[in-house]
Amino acid sequence: MILKAIVLLILLVEIYCTNPEEELHGVKYANNCEACKVLAIELQQRLTETGKTHEVLEFGYSLDDAKKRKKEYKKSETRLIESMENVCERILEYNIHKERKDSTRFAKGMSETFQTLHGLVNKGVKVELGIPYELWDKPSAEVTQLKTQCEMLVEKHENDIEDWYFKFQEGGPLIDYLCRDRVLAKKDAECLYEVPKPKEKKKAEEQNNGKENIEEEPESESSNKVTDEL
Numbered sequence: 001m002i003l004k005a006i007v008l009l010i011l012l013v014e015i016y017c018t019n020p021e022e023e024l025h026g027v028k029y030a031n032n033c034e035a036c037k038v039l040a041i042e043l044q045q046r047l048t049e050t051g052k053t054h055e056v057l058e059f060g061y062s063l064d065d066a067k068k069r070k071k072e073y074k075k076s077e078t079r080l081i082e083s084m085e086n087v088c089e090r091i092l093e094y095n096i097h098k099e100r101k102d103s104t105r106f107a108k109g110m111s112e113t114f115q116t117l118h119g120l121v122n123k124g125v126k127v128e129l130g131i132p133y134e135l136w137d138k139p140s141a142e143v144t145q146l147k148t149q150c151e152m153l154v155e156k157h158e159n160d161i162e163d164w165y166f167k168f169q170e171g172g173p174l175i176d177y178l179c180r181d182r183v184l185a186k187k188d189a190e191c192l193y194e195v196p197k198p199k200e201k202k203k204a205e206e207q208n209n210g211k212e213n214i215e216e217e218p219e220s221e222s223s224n225k226v227t228d229e230l
Contacts, residue, residue, distance in 0.1 A: 036153060087153045104196045
């Protein structure tokens with residue numbers, strides 16, 4: 001019970017020790033650096049997925065195959081279009097990791113805080129966050145706003161993305177060409193290279209492998225009640 005009380009105290013401190021903006025609005029939306037970073041990561045990942053094929057595309061209506069124009073799919077406009085399609089929808093797979101204070105707070109997988117809370121529920125503890133349990137794992141306001149920010153960046157910088165894809169892809173990653181050198185103009189770009197700390201990486205890997213990383217003392221009373229509001 002003492003261990004559980006300590007865990008809950010830590011959770012409350014993490015949730016409520018926020019900056020004034022978070023205290024005022026209850027959320028902290030992504031800034032331009034964070035939004036562009038997530039877009040670049042997702043689009044680069046999507047291009048990696050679509051670039052594994054050796055398919056050759058044929059263009060033209062001639063019955064003579066020799067007269068048809070041919071182009072490798074991985075160098076084609078078709079690949080770029082298909083990769084960009086719904087790329088911002090992938091952001092809805094993200095969650096807010098409030099135990100992190102930098103740009104890595106936007107990440108896929110369940111946050112450490114919610115892993116602990118789910119663990120308490122599984123042990124019979126009643127946990128109230130001010131929202132229904134079935135909504136716990138739905139995209140947060142920050143994540144849905146991040147998706148909108150992504151869509152706006154794609155619309156505004158579509159030509160920059162195309163230029164990088166066709167002309168400058170070999171010169172460096174999209175995150176540098178688009179975010180550092182254009183969206184942010186080399187200012188306030190520190191977040192682009194922030195990565196989860198080793199401990200956080202290990203926990204993320206364990207979660208992705210379906211391992212349980214919550215270790216607590218058995219709960220003897222299922223009537224215990226934990227209250228909190230996000």
